[in-house]
Amino acid sequence: xxxxxxxxxxxxxxxxxxxxxxxxxxxxxxxxxxxxxxxxxxxxxxxxxxxxxxxxxxxxxxxxxxxxxxxxxxxxxxxxxxxxxxxxxxxxxxxxxxxxxxxxxxxxxxxxxxxxxxxxxxxxxxxxxxxxxxxxxxxxxxxxxxxxxxxxxxxxxxxxxxxxxxxxxxxxxxxxxxxxxxxxxxxxxxxxxxxxxxxxxxxxxxxxxxxxxxxxxxxxxxxxxxxxxxxxxxxxxxxxxxxxxxxxxx
Amino acid sequence: xxxxxxxxxxxxxxxxxxxxxxxxxxxxxxxxxxxxxxxxxxxxxxxxxxxxxxxxxxxxxxxxxxxxxxxxxxxxxxxxxxxxxxxxxxxxxxxxxxxxxxxxxxxxxxxxxxxxxxxxxxxxxxxxxxxxxxxxxxxxxxxxxxxxxxxxxxxxxxxxxxxxxxxxxxxxxxxxxxxxxxxxxxxxxxxxxxxxxxxxxxxxxxxxxxxxxxxxxxxxxxxxxxxxxxxxxxxxxxxxxxxxxxxxxxxxxxxxxxxxxxxxxxxxxxxxxxxxxxxxxxxxxxxxxxxxxxxxxxxxxx
Ligand SMILES: Cc1cc2nc3c(=O)[nH]c(=O)nc-3n(C[C@H](O)[C@H](O)[C@H](O)COP(=O)(O)OP(=O)(O)OC[C@H]3O[C@@H](n4cnc5c(N)ncnc54)[C@H](O)[C@@H]3O)c2cc1C
Ligand SMILES: Cc1cc2nc3c(=O)[nH]c(=O)nc-3n(C[C@H](O)[C@H](O)[C@H](O)COP(=O)(O)O)c2cc1C
Ligand code: FES
Numbered sequence: 279x280x281x282x283x284x285x286x287x288x289x290x291x292x293x294x295x296x297x298x299x300x301x302x303x304x305x306x307x308x309x310x311x312x313x314x315x316x317x318x319x320x321x322x323x324x325x326x327x328x329x330x331x332x333x334x335x336x337x338x339x340x341x342x343x344x345x346x347x348x349x350x351x352x353x354x355x356x357x358x359x360x361x362x363x364x365x366x367x368x369x370x371x372x373x374x375x376x377x378x379x380x381x382x383x384x385x386x387x388x389x390x391x392x393x394x395x396x397x398x399x400x401x402x403x404x405x406x407x408x409x410x411x412x413x414x415x416x417x418x419x420x421x422x423x424x425x426x427x428x429x430x431x432x433x434x435x436x437x438x439x440x441x442x443x444x445x446x447x448x449x450x451x452x453x454x455x456x457x458x459x460x461x462x463x464x465x466x467x468x469x470x471x472x473x474x475x476x477x478x479x480x481x482x483x484x485x486x487x488x489x490x491x492x493x494x495x496x497x498x499x500x501x502x503x504x505x506x507x508x509x510x511x512x513x514x515x516x517x518x519x520x521x522x523x524x525x526x527x528x
Numbered sequence: 529x530x531x532x533x534x535x536x537x538x539x540x541x542x543x544x545x546x547x548x549x550x551x552x553x554x555x556x557x558x559x560x561x562x563x564x565x566x567x568x569x570x571x572x573x574x575x576x577x578x579x580x581x582x583x584x585x586x587x588x589x590x591x592x593x594x595x596x597x598x599x600x601x602x603x604x605x606x607x608x609x610x611x612x613x614x615x616x617x618x619x620x621x622x623x624x625x626x627x628x629x630x631x632x633x634x635x636x637x638x639x640x641x642x643x644x645x646x647x648x649x650x651x652x653x654x655x656x657x658x659x660x661x662x663x664x665x666x667x668x669x670x671x672x673x674x675x676x677x678x679x680x681x682x683x684x685x686x687x688x689x690x691x692x693x694x695x696x697x698x699x700x701x702x703x704x705x706x707x708x709x710x711x712x713x714x715x716x717x718x719x720x721x722x723x724x725x726x727x728x729x730x731x732x733x734x735x736x737x738x739x740x741x742x743x744x745x746x747x748x749x750x751x752x753x754x755x756x757x758x759x760x761x762x763x764x765x766x767x768x769x770x771x772x773x774x775x776x777x778x779x780x781x782x783x784x785x786x787x788x789x790x791x792x793x794x795x796x797x798x799x800x801x802x803x804x805x806x807x808x809x810x811x812x813x814x815x816x817x818x819x820x821x822x823x824x825x826x827x828x829x830x
Contacts, residue, residue, distance in 0.1 A: 279561050280561040280562070281561070282562060282800070282801060282802055319799075325591065326591065326594055326595065326596065326746055326747065326795075326799060327591055327596065327798055327799060328798075328799065365800075367801065491586065492587060492589055492590075494589050494596060494598070494795075494798045495552075495558075495797065495798040495801070496798075497554070497558045497559070497801060498554060498558050499552065499553055499554035499558040499559070499797065499798075500551065500552060500554075500589075500598070500600065500798060501551075501574075501583060501588070501600045501603045502588045502589035502598060502600060503586075503589075504583070504586055504588065504603070505586065506585075506586070510582060511582050511583060511603060
């Protein structure tokens with residue numbers, strides 16, 4: 279069941295240049311699955327419409343988000359101080375596949391702030407005995423504390439386009455990308471996801487992509503967020519945001 | 529409710545005047561987690577056409593100050609799908625449903641009305657003669673008196689129950705159009721549909737919408753809508769349903785004072801999905817605080 283809740287900011291930390299990791303607290307948060315998202319109301323009416331943000335992690339009393347302040351809405355949200363309240367609608371959409379035979383190999387590919395929905399997915403896969411690896415394409419290095427969360431769970435590979443750390447180049451040129459996997463799951467800029475999907479398809483690896491179309495309602499009511507697919511126009515907010523790439527006509 | 533909130537649109541009696549606007553409320557089910565749909569006076573479902581429609585290309589929406597532009601283009605699975613798959617799900621809510629009927633040709637509007645007529649629990653349809661997003665679409669009907677009257681008259685003959693006609697604000701004189709559809713047999717008029725607008729992404733040097741122009745809605749359009757409701761309510765004898773930017777009980781009361789017998793909440797459903805379910809109780813509280821025992825006492829006091 280979806281809920282609209284008033285949550286209190288209990289932590290708001292810059293974990294990489296241009297990335298805020300926020301922890302919100304409340305009671306009776308509804309259960310969520312990895313890859314689902316929330317709508318956050320920008321404080322002080324900074325924008326009329328709410329902002330879709332992926333769930334980084336969640337429990338019955340906490341919601342964690344990673345947000346890049348790129349415009350009026352996300353800036354107002356990132357400006358929230360510890361103790362401020364944010365109105366949140368959650369959980370929304372359909373997330374990543376989480377059921378795999380034990381011992382399956384899954385690669386999680388994140389580009390930029392698109393890494394956000396992959397953390398909870400990683401935790402879920404590891405708990406289920408899946409061998410998951412993480413491949414991130416980033417512009418700058420997140421702080422050690424943030425990276426540790428991943429390192430504790432699985433092998434993590436990082437690429438930067440300028441080579442300032444990690445592998446120099448695109449995620450598709452990283453050696454880890456060339457391995458075989460039973461599934462690739464990703465979130466990030468469309469050009470990255472298209473390149474990953476094309477390569478996965480060539481190698482017969484199924485892939486799932488989390489899309490970020492512009493949204494108004496987030497509930498499947500307005501039909502603003504549609505993505506053309508093999509099954510016609512589907513709502514990213516309700517039928518997605520995660521789609522099997524074989525459905526997409528991008 | 530302490531206040532008498534009931535309202536009458538001719539033969540259509542509503543428990544309260546708060547409805548939700550077509551295209552902003554899906555088929556109602558999308559909002560069930562956020563309100564008891566039964567709290568609404570009625571809810572108007574997505575624009576329904578004879579054939580299924582895929583709508584316009586993405587991007588279909590852009591944000592504007594205190595509002596938004598949309599170019600959804602009447603994406604819907606068609607009237608037959610609605611009758612077979614959606615209608616049977618309403619059960620006890622049937623009497624709350626109003627179907628918004630759209631089309632490109634008069635024959636299409638008539639056919640949709642004929643197909644809906646056997647659904648006995650469906651008390652009313654709203655004729656969308658004003659959607660600005662379909663190329664040779666309804667807009668042509670909505671912007672001339674002759675066009676508006678002819679589509680209304682044709683549907684009047686095919687539809688036996690309450691006929692609400694939704695008017696476009698993109699006209700020189702909305703009262704002339706309202707008088708024309710009244711003369712052609714409309715039981716009520718609703719206004720306003722979206723205002724034609726446009727926005728440009730200057731960095732990409734491209735329009736924000738795939739269709740270049742689109743329909744503007746949200747709080748920014750409210751003063752225009754209140755003015756039009758006030759003018760139309762003074763001109764016609766049939767009831768007027770007011771909408772455009774309503775975000776609170778106060779906004780709803782403003783439309784009622786301007787002459788509306790009922791109101792619709794549109795874009796605000798995207799902002800606060802529980803608002804429409806809460807507004808009737810908030811109107812009730814306002815009335816109690818202001819010594820108003822029957823809400824419709826306020827109708828058209830301006
Ligand atoms: C399902 C989903 C999950 C998302 N998860 C996250 C997340 O975890 N963290 C995060 O930081 N962001 C996420 N986003 C993107 C975020 O919603 C947008 O950045 C935000 O809506 C922009 O609003 P604004 O008011 O700050 O910027 P605006 O002023 O509206 O726009 C600023 C810039 O951002 C671009 N933009 C606007 N909306 C979007 C969008 N939906 N997607 C991509 N770019 C957009 C605009 O084109 C413009 O260039 C997600 C989007 C979706 C649809
Ligand atoms: C995304 C969207 C889709 C809409 N679709 C329809 C539609 O199918 N039929 C219709 O008559 N009006 C449609 N409208 C217009 C609304 O019903 C309403 O007339 C308009 O948005 C003004 O009210 P508001 O400012 O409260 O939103 C749509 C509006 C929006 C924002
Ligand atoms: S954002 Fe409204 S349908 Fe997806």
